[in-house]
Amino acid sequence: MCVASNVQQISLYDERFRTVLDSSASQLLADLDAGRVSATELAKACLNRIAECDGSVGAFLSVQAESALKSAAEIDRRRANRETLGALGGIPVAVKDVLCTEEEPTTCGSRMLESFRPPFDATVIRKIRKADGVIIGKLNMDEFAMGSSTENSAFQVTRNPWNLERIPGGSSGGSAACVAAGMAPIAIGSDTGGSIRQPAAHCGVSGLKPTYGRVSRFGLVAFASSLDQIGPLARSAEDLALMLGVIAGHDERDSTSVNVPIPRYLDAIQESCKGLRVGLVREHFEAGLDDAIADAVRTAVGVLESQGAEVCDVTLPHAKYAVATYYVIACCEASSNLARYDGAHYGYRTDENEMREELANERQKLLAQGNQAAIEDLDSPLVRMYRRSRSEGFGPEVKRRIMIGTYALSAGYYDAYYLKALKVRRLIRQDFDEAFQHVDVIASPVTPTTAFPIGEKTDDPLSMYLADLFTASGNLAGICGVSVPCGFDSANLPIGLQLQGPPFSEGRILQAAANYQRETDWHLRRPPLP
Amino acid sequence: MPGVLPVLNRRAFDLSLRTAVALNCEIANFTKWDRKNYYYPDLPKGYQISQYDLPFSRAGWLDIRDSKGRFEPNKVGIIRVHLEEDAGKSMHDETAGEADSLIDLNRAGTPLLEIVTEPDIRSPEEAKAFLTELKLLLTYLDVSDCNMQEGSLRVDANINLHVPSQSGDGKIATPIVEVKNMNSFRAVERALSFEATRQFAIWQETGQKLGDVPKQTRGWDVSSQTTKGQRHKEESSDYRYFPEPDLVPVTVTKEEVAAIRDGLGELPAGLRDRLEREFGISQYDSEVLVSQGRSLVAYFAAVAESIGDGKLASNWVQQDVLRMLKERSITIEQFPIPVGELAALLKRVAARELNTSKAREAFMEMLDTGKSAEEAIEAMGIEVVEASDVEQLCRELIGSNPKTVEDFRAGKKQAIGALIGQAKKRNPNVDPAQVKEICVRLIETAQ
Numbered sequence: 001m002c003v004a005s006n007v008q009q010i011s012l013y014d015e016r017f018r019t020v021l022d023s024s025a026s027q028l029l030a031d032l033d034a035g036r037v038s039a040t041e042l043a044k045a046c047l048n049r050i051a052e053c054d055g056s057v058g059a060f061l062s063v064q065a066e067s068a069l070k071s072a073a074e075i076d077r078r079r080a081n082r083e084t085l086g087a088l089g090g091i092p093v094a095v096k097d098v099l100c101t102e103e104e105p106t107t108c109g110s111r112m113l114e115s116f117r118p119p120f121d122a123t124v125i126r127k128i129r130k131a132d133g134v135i136i137g138k139l140n141m142d143e144f145a146m147g148s149s150t151e152n153s154a155f156q157v158t159r160n161p162w163n164l165e166r167i168p169g170g171s172s173g174g175s176a177a178c179v180a181a182g183m184a185p186i187a188i189g190s191d192t193g194g195s196i197r198q199p200a201a202h203c204g205v206s207g208l209k210p211t212y213g214r215v216s217r218f219g220l221v222a223f224a225s226s227l228d229q230i231g232p233l234a235r236s237a238e239d240l241a242l243m244l245g246v247i248a249g250h251d252e253r254d255s256t257s258v259n260v261p262i263p264r265y266l267d268a269i270q271e272s273c274k275g276l277r278v279g280l281v282r283e284h285f286e287a288g289l290d291d292a293i294a295d296a297v298r299t300a301v302g303v304l305e306s307q308g309a310e311v312c313d314v315t316l317p318h319a320k321y322a323v324a325t326y327y328v329i330a331c332c333e334a335s336s337n338l339a340r341y342d343g344a345h346y347g348y349r350t351d352e353n354e355m356r357e358e359l360a361n362e363r364q365k366l367l368a369q370g371n372q373a374a375i376e377d378l379d380s381p382l383v384r385m386y387r388r389s390r391s392e393g394f395g396p397e398v399k400r401r402i403m404i405g406t407y408a409l410s411a412g413y414y415d416a417y418y419l420k421a422l423k424v425r426r427l428i429r430q431d432f433d434e435a436f437q438h439v440d441v442i443a444s445p446v447t448p449t450t451a452f453p454i455g456e457k458t459d460d461p462l463s464m465y466l467a468d469l470f471t472a473s474g475n476l477a478g479i480c481g482v483s484v485p486c487g488f489d490s491a492n493l494p495i496g497l498q499l500q501g502p503p504f505s506e507g508r509i510l511q512a513a514a515n516y517q518r519e520t521d522w523h524l525r526r527p528p529l530p
Numbered sequence: 531m532p533g534v535l536p537v538l539n540r541r542a543f544d545l546s547l548r549t550a551v552a553l554n555c556e557i558a559n560f561t562k563w564d565r566k567n568y569y570y571p572d573l574p575k576g577y578q579i580s581q582y583d584l585p586f587s588r589a590g591w592l593d594i595r596d597s598k599g600r601f602e603p604n605k606v607g608i609i610r611v612h613l614e615e616d617a618g619k620s621m622h623d624e625t626a627g628e629a630d631s632l633i634d635l636n637r638a639g640t641p642l643l644e645i646v647t648e649p650d651i652r653s654p655e656e657a658k659a660f661l662t663e664l665k666l667l668l669t670y671l672d673v674s675d676c677n678m679q680e681g682s683l684r685v686d687a688n689i690n691l692h693v694p695s696q697s698g699d700g701k702i703a704t705p706i707v708e709v710k711n712m713n714s715f716r717a718v719e720r721a722l723s724f725e726a727t728r729q730f731a732i733w734q735e736t737g738q739k740l741g742d743v744p745k746q747t748r749g750w751d752v753s754s755q756t757t758k759g760q761r762h763k764e765e766s767s768d769y770r771y772f773p774e775p776d777l778v779p780v781t782v783t784k785e786e787v788a789a790i791r792d793g794l795g796e797l798p799a800g801l802r803d804r805l806e807r808e809f810g811i812s813q814y815d816s817e818v819l820v821s822q823g824r825s826l827v828a829y830f831a832a833v834a835e836s837i838g839d840g841k842l843a844s845n846w847v848q849q850d851v852l853r854m855l856k857e858r859s860i861t862i863e864q865f866p867i868p869v870g871e872l873a874a875l876l877k878r879v880a881a882r883e884l885n886t887s888k889a890r891e892a893f894m895e896m897l898d899t900g901k902s903a904e905e906a907i908e909a910m911g912i913e914v915v916e917a918s919d920v921e922q923l924c925r926e927l928i929g930s931n932p933k934t935v936e937d938f939r940a941g942k943k944q945a946i947g948a949l950i951g952q953a954k955k956r957n958p959n960v961d962p963a964q965v966k967e968i969c970v971r972l973i974e975t976a977q
Contacts, residue, residue: 100533113532122533221532225775254535255777333775336567339576346531382571409567409770418772 021049021182022526025091025239028185032079032090039072039079039090043134046092049183050137053529058158059168059178061097062105063137068092071134086131087246093128094184096175097138098145099230100219101125108221109141109153109171112341112348112393122219123254124188124230124247131246136184139174143395144338145192145223147171148467150199151458152397159454160203161527162493166451169199175233176203181529186234186243190220192227193326194446194471197483200233201446201496204485206513206523207233208240209471211503212478213258215244216251222337224330225256227475236523237484237513241265244506260504268507269514274308276512279439283319284470293445296487296495301443303519304512314435314442318427319473323465325428326472328408328421335405338398343389350388359384400461429477436502441512445470446483446496470498480506484513485522494522535776536579536615538563542641543613545673546586547782547790549643550611552671552797555590557787562779563614566769571633572618580644582771585612586782592647592667593799594659597814601656607648616642619681637681643673649688654722657687661715666798666821678714685718686710689725690740693733703740704733709757711749721750725757801827809840818848826852826862829869836873839880846876850893867896874903883914885961913959920953920960924968927952928976935973946970 023031031037047065054060075090095101098108100118102125107113121129128135142152150158150173158173160166161181168177172189176199179187189196191209200207208231215230222228232243245266250259278301285294305311343349359381366375379387394402408417435442448469457464474481479500486497497516501509517523550557564582590608618635645664651657665676665683676683687709692701709725712718725748732738748757796804802816805827811819819830826847834843851872855865875892878884884892884907895906907914927949928935937945946966953965 106532108532116532118531118533120533218535219533222535222776253537255537256535256775332772336565336577336770336772339567339569340532340574342569342576344571345574383569386569406770409772411768411770414770414772 021045023185024236025088025185025234025242026236028091029089029242039075039134040069042090043068043072043092043136046136046184049181053161053181054183056159056164056529057161057177057181057183058156059139059174059181059183060094060137061107061109061140061155061174064101064104064135067104068134068136071129075132075134086133087242088128088131088133091133091186092136092184093133094137094139094175094178094187095125095128095135096141096172096187096189098141098171098190098221098223099125099188100221101135101138105138106221107138107155108145109143109150109155110393110395110398111154112390113221113346114154114348116347118219120219123216123251125219127247127249128188133186133246139172139178139187139189141174141189142171142195143398144221144334145171145190145195145228146334146397146401148194148198148464149452149454149457150174151454152395154395157454160451160493161529162204163451163491165453166493167202167454169202169447169451171195171199172207172233173199176200176205176207179203179205179233179235180527182526186232186239188230188243188247189233190223190228190230191471191475192224192229192330193468193475196231196233197446197471197474197481197496197498198467200483201485201498202451202494204488204494204496204522204525204527205233205235206237206240206482206484206517207231208244208482208506208510209474209480210244210248210506211258211480212475213256214480214504214506215247216249216254216257218251218253222333224333225337226333227326227330229475237482237510237517238266238269240482241269241510241514244510248506258504263507265507265510269511271511272308273304273512273515276304276309276441276508277439278304278309278311278512279314279435279442280311281319281435281442281444282313282315283317284444288448288469289445290449290489292487292489293447293450293495296489297443297445297497300486300497300516300520303516304443307515307519309512311443312439314439316428316431316435316473318424318431321424322428322473322476323468325421325424326468326476327404327465328417329425329476331401331405332409332418332421333405335402335409338394338402341390341393342386343393344385348389348393350385350392352385355384355388356381358388397461425476428473432473432477432479432500432502440501440505441509442500444498444500446498447471450489450491450493450495474500479503480509482506482509482513484516485525486516486520487522488525536639536774538777538780539641542643543586543780545671546611546613546641546643547787548671548794549645549668549673550587550590551787551790552667552794553587553590553592553608553611553645555587555608555611557587557782558584559783560584560779560781561586563774563777564771565774566614566771568767568769570617571631572620572635572638574618574635574638578615578617579774579777580614581612584779585610586780587611592660592663594656594663595813596655596659597812597817601653601659604650604652604656606650606656606660609646609648611643611645614642614644616640654719654726657722658715658719661685661718662821663798665715670798670824671794678712678717685712687712687718687722689722689729691726691729691733693730704729705738705740705743706745707757708745708747709750710747710760711751713752717750717752720755721757724755728757795824805831805840809834809844811840811844815841815844815848818852819844822852822862829862829865832869833873833876836869837876837880839876842876842880846872850890854897866900867893871896871903875906878903878907878914882917882920882961882964884912885959885964888912888959913957915957915959915961917964919957920964921968921972923953923956923960924949924965924972927956928969928972938973 099122102121140158147170149167150170158168160168172195175187175189180203196207248262251257481500483496487495499509565577566580567577588610591605595603618638621632668674690706691704747760751758798820802820805816830847834840879889892906934948950962950965
C-alpha cells in the first residue's frame with residue numbers, strides 16, 4: 001500500500017487540526033471561505049491522518065500526495081485572487097479505486113488491473129475536479145466491486161475503524177473506513193447491491209445511492225450495468241447533498257443517465273419533516289434481524305415521528321426474492337462485462353514463456369499417447385493466454401460470479417434464471433411503486449447484523465450474499481436510498497438506518513436524514529482510533 | 531477499455547431506417563439491442579452489440595430483373611435488417627512461412643447494417659444481380675458506397691440445392707453451406723457457381739439431405755477459384771444473448787416512418803420505370819442510365835426532353851457521353867458540354883441535317899474547346915445540309931443517272947451505292963443513309 005511521502009508533519013495535538021479532521025465538509029467550506037484554513041492545510045491534514053492511521057485501517061490503495069498538494073495550492077492561489085471557485089472549493093475527496101482517474105492507478109482491487117492507468121477521467125471525476133475538489137487518493141474495495149466485506153480485495157484487507165478486527169463492509173469498504181477515520185471528509189463509492197449503504201452503516205457514516213441514471217457511469221468500471229450507481233459517503237446528510245449536487249447530471253456518454261433537472265439539494269434538506277409519510281416494511285422485521293438493529297431502527301423512526309412525520313406500515317411482498325434476483329442479474333451482467341479482461345490489451349497478462357512451456361509439455365504428452373483428438377483440441381497459444389491470464393488475474397469470488405452468470409445466461413438456462421429474474425425484478429419495482437403511493441419514504445435497516453469479524457464468512461459465500469438483504473432491492477428497483485448512523489450495538493459497533501424514496505427523490509430522503517441528524521448525534525461520534 | 535460505455539450512433543440509425551424503408555420493410559415500433567457474447571481477438575470487449583429478437587425492421591423485399599433475360603424477374607424477400615457494431619479486422623499473414631495474425635481494432639465499434647434475405651435467390655446470376663441492385667439502391671440513398679474491395683460491403687452466402695426427387699414429385703433439399711471471403715460481386719457469382727457444382731457432386735456421392743449434417747462454412751479461395759472448408763471448432767456457438775443494459779430501447783412512430791418514406795427521393799426501380807414510360811427507351815437503356823446515378827439520369831432527361839427523342843438522347847448519353855466520362859475519369863458534374871449544347875447538336879442529327887460521324891467530330895470539338903454546337907460545326911467546316919437540299923440533290927442524281935435507276939428497279943439493289951457516292955462527291959456533308967432513303971423513296975414512288 002502506498003503512503004504519502006514528503007508530507008510536513010502536522011502536530012496531532014494542534015487543536016485547530018483536530019477540529020479540521022472532525023468537521024463536516026460543509027463546515028470546512030465555511031472555514032475555507034472565511035480564511036480560517038487553507039486548501040493546502042486541509043490536504044496536508046488528510047495526508048497526515050493517512051500516514052498516522054492507515055497502516056492499521058488499510059483504506060487506501062494509492063495516495064496522490066503530490067498532485068493533491070499541487071491542486072490545493074492552485075485553489076488557494078485562486079481564492080486569494082478572489083476568483084470564483086467550484087462548489088467543493090478545496091475540499092479533499094478520496095475515490096474508490098473502481099473509478100477511472102487519468103494516469104493514476106485504477107486497480108478495482110484486482111490483480112487484473114494492478115498496472116492499469118486509464119487515459120481518461122471518469123465523468124464524475126471530471127466534475128469533482130471542475131468543482132475544485134482535491135482528489136487525495138484511491139480507496140480499497142472488494143475486487144471488481146464483488147463482495148460485502150472488502151475481504152475480496154487482491155491487495156489488502158481494510159479494517160473497520162470502530163473495531164480493527166471487524167470488516168468495514170463492502171464493496172466500498174475503503175470509502176467508508178476513510179471517512180469514519182477522518183482521513184477525508186468525503187469519499188466516493190459505488191453501489192450495486194448495497195456497496196455504499198452497507199459499509200456506511202458498518203462504519204457509522206452516511207452514504208447515498210442515487211437513483212439509477214442520476215449520476216453518469218462513464219468511467220466507472222462496470223460490474224453490473226443495470227444496477228451500478230456512483231454515490232458519496234460523508235459524515236452528514238448535508239455533505240451528501242453537497243456532493244450529489246456536484247456529481248449528478250445527464251451525460252451524453254452514458255445512455256442510461258437521465259436528463260432531468262438537478263434540484264438544489266442543499267436547499268431541500270432545510271425543509272422540515274412535518275407531514276412526511278414514513279413507511280416501515282412489514283417483511284423486514286421478520287426473523288433473522290438482530291434485535292439491536294430492529295430496536296435502533298424503530299427508535300430512529302420514532303425520532304422522525306416526533307419531528308412531525310406520519311408513520312405507517314407498508315408491504316413489499318416480493319422482498320424475499322430480492323437477493324436471489326439480484327445475484328442472478330448481477331452475475332449475468334458481470335460475466336459479460338468482465339469478458340474484456342483477457343490479458344491482450346491492458347492489465348495483467350500471464351507469463352508468456354511459462355505459458356508456451358506449459359503448452360509444449362502438454363503437446364508432448366499427448367503426442368506420446370497418440371491422442372489425436374486431444375491434440376486437435378489443445379488450446380492455441382492465444383486461448384491459453386486468455387485462460388491463464390484470467391485464472392491468475394481474477395480472485396475466487398470474481399470467478400465464482402462469472403461462472404454463475406455464464407451458466408445462467410446459457411442456452412437452456414436463460415429462461416429459468418435470467419429471464420425469470422428480470423420478471424421478478426419488475427415485480428419488486430412494482431412493490432415499491434405501490435408502496436410509494438402511500439408513503440414518501442421507506443425506513444428500514446441497512447444490514448441484518450452489525451460488522452462481523454474479518455474472516456468469519458469468507459468460506460460461506462451464500463451467507464455473505466444475505467448481507468444484501470435490505471439493500472439489493474433498491475438497486476433492482478433503481479430507486480434512491482441513504483444510510484445514516486442511528487445507534488450502536490452492545491459491542492459498540494455502528495448501526496445504520498436506511499431511508500429509501502421513489503426515483504429522483506434524493507432531496508426528500510436527504511431532507512429526512514438531515515432532520516434526523518439535527519435531532520441526534522450518532523453521526524458525530526468518532527471511532528476510538530488514536 | 532474498463533469504464534467506457536457505448537452510445538447509439540444517431541446518424542447510423544437514421545440511415546438504417548432509410549434503408550429498411552426503401553427495402554419495403556416493416557419498421558418495428560419498439561426496438562432494442564442485445565449482447566452477443568463470444569471470444570475472438572478482433573472483439574476486444576468479448577461481446578458484440580447486435581440485435582437479436584427485436585430488430586428494428588423485418589419482412590421487406592427487393593425486386594431484381596435482367597434486361598438480357600437470363601432469369602425471370604424475382605422478388606427477393608428480406609427477412610430482417612438490423613443495426614450492430616462491427617468487430618475489428620483480422621488479417622492473416624501467411625507469407626514467408628510465418629502464420630501471423632494481425633488485428634486492426636480501428637474498425638471495432640463502427641456501425642454495421644446487416645441485411646438478411648430469404649432464400650429466394652435461384653442462381654449465381656440472380657445473386658450478382660441482387661447485389662448490384664442493392665448497391666445501386668444504397669448509393670442512391672447515400673447510405674453506403676458498398677465497395678467490397680474496401681470492405682464497406684461484405685457478403686456471406688448460404689447455398690444449397692433443391693434436387694428433384696426420384697419419384698418425380700417434390701424436391702429434396704441438400705445441406706446448407708455458408709460461403710465467406712468473397713471480395714467482389716464477380717467472386718460471389720463464381721463461388722456460388724462452383725459450390726452448386728460441388729454440392730451436386732457430393733449429393734450424387736452421398737445423398738446427404740438438409741439436417742443430416744451440420745451447416746458447413748467454406749471460404750472462397752481466389753487463387754484456386756474454389757471454396758475450401760474452414761475448420762471450425764465450435765459446433766453451434768451459444769452466444770448467451772441478453773438485452774444490452776448500457777443502451778436504451780428506441781421507439782419509432784408511424785409518422786416518423788412516413789416522413790422517411792417521403793424523403794427518400796426517386797429510387798432506381800421507380801426511376802427506370804419512369805424513364806421507360808416517359809422517354810420510350812428500352813429496359814436495357816434505362817438500366818444503364820439509372821446505374822450511373824441521379825446526376826447522369828438528370829442530364830439524360832434534360833437532353834431527351836429538349837430534343838423530344840428519348841432513344842437518340844439515350845444512345846448518345848450511353849455511348850458518347852459515358853465513354854468520355856470514363857476515358858477522362860470525370861463525373862457528369864464535371865462534363866464540360868452543357869445540356870443545351872448537346873441538345874442543340876442532337877436536334878441537328880434528329881433533323882437529318884448532320885450525319886452521325888460529323889456530329890461526333892463536332893462533339894469532340896465542343897468537348898475539347900468548349901465551343902457551342904453551332905460554333906463547333908462552323909469551325910470544322912461542317913456544313914449542315916438542309917433536308918430540302920438533299921431531296922433536291924437526289925432528284926438531280928436520279929435524273930442524271932437513268933441507267934443506275936433502271937438497274938435498281940430491275941433488282942440490283944446495290945446499284946443505289948453509285949448514287950450515294952456521287953452525292954457525297956457533290957456534298958461531303960450529306961448523310962449517306964439519308965441519301966439512300968430519299969433516293970429509294972423517289973425511285974419507288976416515281977411512276
